[in-house]
Amino acid sequence: MTIFTLDTSCVLNLLNTHEQVDHELILLLRFGFNDDVKLVVTEQLSAEVIGNAGSQRPEIAQRIGILPVHSVSPERCAERNTLAQKMFQKFWPNVIPGSRNAEHSHLDCLHLASHKICGGDVFITRDKNLHKKVTAHGASFGITALYPKEAVPKIQKELPFLTEIEVPSPVIRLSQPDDRDALKSLLEPLKDSYLDFDSWLSKTLNDANARINIASIGNNPIGAVAIWKKKDTLTAKLSLFYIAPESRKKGLGEHLLFYCIREWIVNCVEKIIVTISEQNAEYLTFFTRYGFRIEGISQRRYQRADGNSSAELVLAKHFFYRRITEADINIFTDELVNTVFSFPQNEKIINNKNWFIPPQNIKIQAKLHNNNLILYDGNQEINNFAISDLEKLFYPVRFAFNNRQAYLVPIQPRWANKMIQINNMQTQLNNGVHDGLFLRTDNVYYCTPWFADKDVVGAPILFYISSPESRIGGMGYILERRIAFPEDLFFKFGGIGIYQISDIQKHIKKQGSGQGCAMALKFGWWIPFTNPIPRTEFSQFGINGVPQHMQTISYQQYEKLMKAGGLEW
Numbered sequence: 001m002t003i004f005t006l007d008t009s010c011v012l013n014l015l016n017t018h019e020q021v022d023h024e025l026i027l028l029l030r031f032g033f034n035d036d037v038k039l040v041v042t043e044q045l046s047a048e049v050i051g052n053a054g055s056q057r058p059e060i061a062q063r064i065g066i067l068p069v070h071s072v073s074p075e076r077c078a079e080r081n082t083l084a085q086k087m088f089q090k091f092w093p094n095v096i097p098g099s100r101n102a103e104h105s106h107l108d109c110l111h112l113a114s115h116k117i118c119g120g121d122v123f124i125t126r127d128k129n130l131h132k133k134v135t136a137h138g139a140s141f142g143i144t145a146l147y148p149k150e151a152v153p154k155i156q157k158e159l160p161f162l163t164e165i166e167v168p169s170p171v172i173r174l175s176q177p178d179d180r181d182a183l184k185s186l187l188e189p190l191k192d193s194y195l196d197f198d199s200w201l202s203k204t205l206n207d208a209n210a211r212i213n214i215a216s217i218g219n220n221p222i223g224a225v226a227i228w229k230k231k232d233t234l235t236a237k238l239s240l241f242y243i244a245p246e247s248r249k250k251g252l253g254e255h256l257l258f259y260c261i262r263e264w265i266v267n268c269v270e271k272i273i274v275t276i277s278e279q280n281a282e283y284l285t286f287f288t289r290y291g292f293r294i295e296g297i298s299q300r301r302y303q304r305a306d307g308n309s310s311a312e313l314v315l316a317k318h319f320f321y322r323r324i325t326e327a328d329i330n331i332f333t334d335e336l337v338n339t340v341f342s343f344p345q346n347e348k349i350i351n352n353k354n355w356f357i358p359p360q361n362i363k364i365q366a367k368l369h370n371n372n373l374i375l376y377d378g379n380q381e382i383n384n385f386a387i388s389d390l391e392k393l394f395y396p397v398r399f400a401f402n403n404r405q406a407y408l409v410p411i412q413p414r415w416a417n418k419m420i421q422i423n424n425m426q427t428q429l430n431n432g433v434h435d436g437l438f439l440r441t442d443n444v445y446y447c448t449p450w451f452a453d454k455d456v457v458g459a460p461i462l463f464y465i466s467s468p469e470s471r472i473g474g475m476g477y478i479l480e481r482r483i484a485f486p487e488d489l490f491f492k493f494g495g496i497g498i499y500q501i502s503d504i505q506k507h508i509k510k511q512g513s514g515q516g517c518a519m520a521l522k523f524g525w526w527i528p529f530t531n532p533i534p535r536t537e538f539s540q541f542g543i544n545g546v547p548q549h550m551q552t553i554s555y556q557q558y559e560k561l562m563k564a565g566g567l568e569w
Helices: 008-015 023-033 043-048 058-064 074-091 100-117 128-141 148-158 177-186 188-193 197-205 252-266 281-288 326-341 387-393 413-419 486-493 501-505 535-541 555-564
Strands: 003-006 038-042 122-124 170-174 211-217 224-230 235-243 271-277 293-303 309-318 364-369 372-377 380-386 405-411 435-437 443-447 460-465 471-484 518-534 551-554
Touching (some): 023 038, 023 148, 038 100, 043 100, 074 128, 100 122, 100 128, 122 148, 177 197, 211 252, 235 252, 326 364, 326 372, 380 387, 405 413, 405 555, 413 460, 460 518, 471 486, 486 501, 518 555, 551 555
Parallel strands (some): 003 122, 235 271
Antiparallel strands (some): 170 211, 170 435, 211 224, 224 235, 293 309, 443 518, 460 471, 471 518
16 A cells, blocks of 8 residues: 655644645545545654644644654664755755754654655655755665645545545346356455355345345446345345455445345334454444344354354344324333343243353333433343334334424535435436446535534435426435534545545535534435425425425424335334
């Protein structure tokens, strides 16, 4: 992995709110924190700048503060100083000794020498004079310097999936017979972890009841596969979910899993089971984000390369097709306790001699407090869940409480076409009979800060696409809200949003508390309406006129819009 060293001019630009931020520098920083490249700073810069960063751009300052530091070992300090002096004499032979310019130039050479001795590949600078000197004489010292605007295209050329603002759309489709060779090649790395894997795969590929969904980025080769099958009328097993290493960190897995979740809902599945090795911690984190939880452990299930074995974790996701009101909550919590959180109350199972350790029979109680479900064992709290957590855990359950609200936001067609899939409006997303080209199921919507005093996370969000379509196209859920300077927002969300920094700056608050800040709403679990709702029908749902900015609607209005749009669950 290429190592890029940031110089003082770069870090000062990132931190100084009175200076126009370098867009390419923000992108470079994002690449670094996504582990696409390695970014470092020298110990001189760390001491001079980062330690005194303050809170000018908080998000960026915090991230820069944890960048790896090129630290020259004590035994090589003399070597660094000698190299810096040679560079100084070569780069600035006519500088006046003792002048401020000489002091500044010598410090630049110390940065360059530390970069060289510690194994840096490319020195990134915004200093035109330094860039000119290194371009002219750096080759004799084995040093390359680039402006951020030179480095970013170089990285994007080497790593084509790294685009400035748009993430390529995933293609998710049902596997066809001519995909078999590609699937076997994709799954080759799994053979050593499973007994009789080839036999299992051949049997599965010939099983008419197995659902095999494959995914890729655009027209690239297959990068992920999900295989599931119903075990009975209410339960299904996700027997394989695999993402090729080169296809990870691109949103492909999230798209594929959410595609499967919607399939399970169409098939009225109430429980889905998946097993993973304890070695695959990243898969555990991935599945729990979508409401899976550990239900059991099977020891010594998977073979490891070192000859030992690892445990198999049994994860499950429960689906509840319910609309829960305040009047229903006690019945619902009792159902959760009995069907999800408790072991069967059967003495034959509890005392069965086949158990190594019989499951403990504990009496779980549930209580709703401030929109949080708290589980107790006697007087001891053992877990608690916010309403938004419960909607994720037991999706597509809906909590239609009187105090809940949904949000309706306007978006221009040129942005909507790049951000969200909208039925009956984007025929170009259909790519043949078996292919389905989808936009991201999660994205970021930027606007002027609204409802800063409200907790909007977990609330449904609907998008009104303005003229000429003029209709509500679908719904999702707000996953995160951030109000900050445009540069901070772009740094945090730029990889999944479609805005440039200049676009976000158009939404800053002009005065008052939060002046100079914009708002980012990260939303996910996006589902397009089967029947987008035209503006001419808004009055039927109590919506007067068209939204000019983010506005609230009641939860009951949201449910009526959802049903009219063709979504029951």
